[in-house]
Amino acid sequence: MNKKKATDCCRFRSHPWHGIDIGIQAPEIIMTxxxxxxxxxxxxxxxxxxGYLRLDxxxxxxxxxxxxxxxxxxxxxxxxxxxxxxxxxxxxxxxGDGDAMDICILTEKDITHGDIxxxxxxxxxxxxxxxxxxxxxxxAVLYNDAVYGEYSDIMDCPQIAIERLRHYFLTYKDxxxxxxxxxxxxxxxxxxxxxxxxxxxxxxxxxxxxx
Numbered sequence: 001m002n003k004k005k006a007t008d009c010c011r012f013r014s015h016p017w018h019g020i021d022i023g024i025q026a027p028e029i030i031m032t033x034x035x036x037x038x039x040x041x042x043x044x045x046x047x048x049x050x051g052y053l054r055l056d057x058x059x060x061x062x063x064x065x066x067x068x069x070x071x072x073x074x075x076x077x078x079x080x081x082x083x084x085x086x087x088x089x090x091x092x093x094x095x096g097d098g099d100a101m102d103i104c105i106l107t108e109k110d111i112t113h114g115d116i117x118x119x120x121x122x123x124x125x126x127x128x129x130x131x132x133x134x135x136x137x138x139x140a141v142l143y144n145d146a147v148y149g150e151y152s153d154i155m156d157c158p159q160i161a162i163e164r165l166r167h168y169f170l171t172y173k174d175x176x177x178x179x180x181x182x183x184x185x186x187x188x189x190x191x192x193x194x195x196x197x198x199x200x201x202x203x204x205x206x207x208x209x210x211x
């Protein structure tokens with residue numbers, strides 16, 4: 001192969017949000033992008049323009065994310081997801097937070113860094129509300145994981161694993177002297193997680209019709 005052509009084909013990488021296919025088995029099995037792992041003591045977040053990870057903020061307290069944490073490519077927490085939140089909670093005036101759908105992936109493996117793609121199987125989720133914004137967190141297991149891989153629903157998980165995730169999401173945005181209005185309205189099962197993902201895919205398609 002011509003040397004110039006070889007370097008040209010390797011010049012760009014796919015944008016994690018817009019350029020990764022979540023797979024033909026979605027929402028049952030999905031490709032996910034991992035931003036953070038349990039050993040991270042600062043919060044990393046994908047830069048929406050470049051697609052690279054950037055430092056969002058140092059963690060002010062000692063809590064760290066108790067699972068792999070990232071998002072589902074080609075999804076958006078938009079109108080359809082917000083409507084589901086209002087439908088299920090009876091609240092009004094809820095809107096989507098405008099980000100990709102967040103996901104936590106349980107695994108027994110020691111994965112030491114983010115900025116990677118992993119296959120996951122959703123088993124439930126948290127219907128989280130931040131102020132007046134829907135901010136759902138899908139809970140999944142690493143596909144074919146030796147310990148968690150056989151779990152089919154969030155109720156199969158050890159209660160302590162779910163409590164750790166719940167505590168993290170209720171506190172990770174807190175700053176000294178300041179409390180944010182973050183609530184988890186309910187914890188839902190596999191079927192509802194799949195419905196939320198479908199809605200987030202529809203929200204993305206409406207927002208980015210040319211992608």
